[in-house]
Amino acid sequence: MADIEVESTCEEGYTVESIINGEWELIVDALSENGPSPNEILAADYASCYIPALRVAADKYGHEDIGSVDVEVAAGLDEDDDLEYIDFHVEVEASLADEEQDIVELAEDICHVHSALQDELHAEITIESGV
Known part of the structure; x- marks a missing residue:
């Protein structure tokens, strides 16, 4: 089993929602419009x-x-x-x-x-x- 597990999803566009270790949510946007x-x-x-x-x-x-x-x-x-x-x-x-x-x-x-x-x-x- 990995020490860090991240599940990342992009429904459309360039905004990616990630769940880190099943607990922490992080939103990242390649265009810096919906997040960093x-x-x-x-x-x-x-x-x-x-x-x-x-x-x-x-x-x-x-x-x-x-x-x-x-x-x-x-x-x-x-x-x-x-x-x-x-x-x-x-x-x-x-x-x-x-x-x-x-x-x-x-x-x-x-x-x-x-x-x-x-x-x-x-x-x-x-x-x-x-x-």
Whole structure:
């Protein structure tokens, strides 16, 4: 059995409704008319994964309570609307002192989305049509 199960349905157009692990509903629209686009979801998901990873990394360096963490994400698209870059501007309430860059790098290693964004990770696709 898979660790994550998603059932996605598109009745018409470009809006896809997904049920995640039988519990959570997510609506994604390629045109950003009825919900965020897949690229917008990816940018938000990346930040949502990175923030807890940053907290864990800071804790490993002895910064147990870093307070509020805000991430501003800037993502650029190429002429085919493919993600070309993602930049984070991170603001942390507490000072991370001299370990700041080490914490950032450890958080990258901890963040599951950061780890997943590599050329080797592509969906294994099988298709059935006319069903």
